[in-house]
Amino acid sequence: MNLLNNFFKKLNNPVPAFVQTKLEKDGSNEPTLNSKPKTTFRDVAGLEEIKEELFEVVDFMKSPEKYQKMGAKIPKGILFYGPPGTGKTLLASAVAGETNSSFFNVTGSEFVEKYVGVGAKRVRTLFEKARKEAPSIIFIDEIDAIGAKRHLESNNEKDQTLNQLLVEMDGFNKDSNIIIIGATNRLDLLDDALLRPGRFDRHIHISSPNVKTRYEILKVHTNNKPLDKTVDLDLLAKKTHGFNGAHLANIANEAAIYAVRDASEVITSEHFDRALERVIAGVESKSSALIEKEKKIVSYHEAGHALVSNILNLCKIQKISIVPRGEALGYVLQLPDEDRYIYTKTELISKIQILLAGKAAEELIFNHQSTGAKDDLQKVTDIATNMVCDYGMSKLGLITIDKNNKNFLTESIQNEINNIINTCYDKTLKLLKQNINDLHIVSKFLFENETMTCNELEDLIRKEAAN
Numbered sequence: 225m226n227l228l229n230n231f232f233k234k235l236n237n238p239v240p241a242f243v244q245t246k247l248e249k250d251g252s253n254e255p256t257l258n259s260k261p262k263t264t265f266r267d268v269a270g271l272e273e274i275k276e277e278l279f280e281v282v283d284f285m286k287s288p289e290k291y292q293k294m295g296a297k298i299p300k301g302i303l304f305y306g307p308p309g310t311g312k313t314l315l316a317s318a319v320a321g322e323t324n325s326s327f328f329n330v331t332g333s334e335f336v337e338k339y340v341g342v343g344a345k346r347v348r349t350l351f352e353k354a355r356k357e358a359p360s361i362i363f364i365d366e367i368d369a370i371g372a373k374r375h376l377e378s379n380n381e382k383d384q385t386l387n388q389l390l391v392e393m394d395g396f397n398k399d400s401n402i403i404i405i406g407a408t409n410r411l412d413l414l415d416d417a418l419l420r421p422g423r424f425d426r427h428i429h430i431s432s433p434n435v436k437t438r439y440e441i442l443k444v445h446t447n448n449k450p451l452d453k454t455v456d457l458d459l460l461a462k463k464t465h466g467f468n469g470a471h472l473a474n475i476a477n478e479a480a481i482y483a484v485r486d487a488s489e490v491i492t493s494e495h496f497d498r499a500l501e502r503v504i505a506g507v508e509s510k511s512s513a514l515i516e517k518e519k520k521i522v523s524y525h526e527a528g529h530a531l532v533s534n535i536l537n538l539c540k541i542q543k544i545s546i547v548p549r550g551e552a553l554g555y556v557l558q559l560p561d562e563d564r565y566i567y568t569k570t571e572l573i574s575k576i577q578i579l580l581a582g583k584a585a586e587e588l589i590f591n592h593q594s595t596g597a598k599d600d601l602q603k604v605t606d607i608a609t610n611m612v613c614d615y616g617m618s619k620l621g622l623i624t625i626d627k628n629n630k631n632f633l634t635e636s637i638q639n640e641i642n643n644i645i646n647t648c649y650d651k652t653l654k655l656l657k658q659n660i661n662d663l664h665i666v667s668k669f670l671f672e673n674e675t676m677t678c679n680e681l682e683d684l685i686r687k688e689a690a691n
């Protein structure tokens with residue numbers, strides 16, 4: 225502990241509060257990790273909308289009367305979900321810091337035990353302590369370890385632990401000043417009972433940082449470090465596509481250690497370069513040149529989807545991104561179709577074209593076939609198959625074909641499906657060729673900024689047309 229403290233002092237950095245809590249964990253199996261963190265929202269870079277939403281929770285805890293007077297209920301449970309290393313723990317500890325609350329930092333797996341009743345007892349103990357030291361924030365990382373969907377072949381111990389958690393949450397009375405924040409990488413794994421109103425009913429998605437947020441994270445983590453003039457954080461942010469906050473904190477830290485090793489007064493850009501290579505090597509065995517190349521391909525791929533969607537004017541785009549998310553290297557987020565049940569043939573054809581546009585853009589620009597369109601092709605195949613087999617929209621006429629029959633895919637059906645898809649693909653290629661300038665500028669914007677809103681897309685295209 226002392227060693228670590230000295231280490232942080234040397235880096236001219238306060239010991240981050242959540243590190244402190246982790247270190248205070250005693251040897252026993254009881255969850256006793258509590259502290260009063262000094263972390264504030266200022267320590268969390270970017271994530272502005274999320275901080276705003278949490279600020280309301282903070283205000284709730286500070287002056288509950290204000291809300292109670294209006295009959296508003298204090299939120300009990302908040303769920304953070306999203307990829308690892310994006311600041312979920314940090315945010316939770318900032319909520320505790322902002323409200324001057326005790327912070328209980330536990331992990332779901334700590335409650336998973338062989339013996340029936342042990343996990344449940346730990347949950348009970350944890351809540352007892354939190355009540356005693358209220359106001360409290362209980363942070364349960366990897367909550368899926370206790371809160372995963374209950375299956376038919378029930379696991380008694382796990383069920384009891386989850387039940388105990390539900391009982392504790394339901395047992396809060398209105399004025400008990402405890403908020404539980406759960407975190408998971410997989411929202412879809414959680415049992416519905418946990419997500420019901422009055423339990424974890426606020427879901428906040430925390431995504432991997434784009435280039436602007438990465439810059440801000442780097443700023444936060446170099447704030448107290450002596451940087452040489454040569455250090456260009458803006459450039460470093462650009463070079464770290466696909467990195468999360470934890471990686472960036474790590475780079476800043478490694479660079480500082482290299483500087484100490486060199487007995488240097490300041491941290492130079494060369495220290496950062498070494499740190500970057502080291503962290504890259506730990507993250508993936510890719511060179512920065514390869515990362516750049518992939519980023520360029522993904523930029524064109526997503527620009528293709530976005531552009532064709534804009535031209536065909538079918539779905540409203542919410543956001544376009546080349547920041548990796550789960551297995552996807554990039555994505556176009558569309559506003560949900562408002563409760564639509566009926567599509568015309570023209571609309572289905574447009575949908576297929578939008579889905580094929582990523583692949584088409586790659587072919588047009590790089591003249592290659594890549595593996596990055598599997599998901600798109602899956603969806604395209606589904607739509608085209610439905611058109612032939614369910615909707616009577618092919619030369620085979622107004623018939624339906626039972627797709628559950630495992631021999632349903634005859635040659636003539638396969639031909640019709642191929643026909644639809646190939647015709648769409650050709651049309652999409654042509655459309656992109658006609659709009660190749662737009663494709664270049666949209667992809668360039670994406671490459672540089674990594675995310676793009678619908679308005680930005682429309683502005684860009686309008687400006688290009690005016691030129």
Ligand SMILES: Nc1ncnc2c1ncn2[C@@H]1O[C@H](COP(=O)(O)OP(=O)(O)OP(=O)(O)O)[C@@H](O)[C@H]1O
Pocket residue numbers: 240267268269270271307308309310311312313314315365407441444468469470471473
């Ligand atoms: N937005 C951010 N601003 C500043 N630092 C950040 C940010 N996001 C992440 N970090 C840094 O990354 C470290 C790891 O973040 P944190 O533990 O909060 O991630 P997490 O989402 O809880 O990850 P996991 O799911 O792996 O537990 C933090 O200690 C912090 O140094």
Ligand SMILES: [Zn+2]
Pocket residue numbers: 525529579582583596597600
């Ligand atoms: Zn795609």
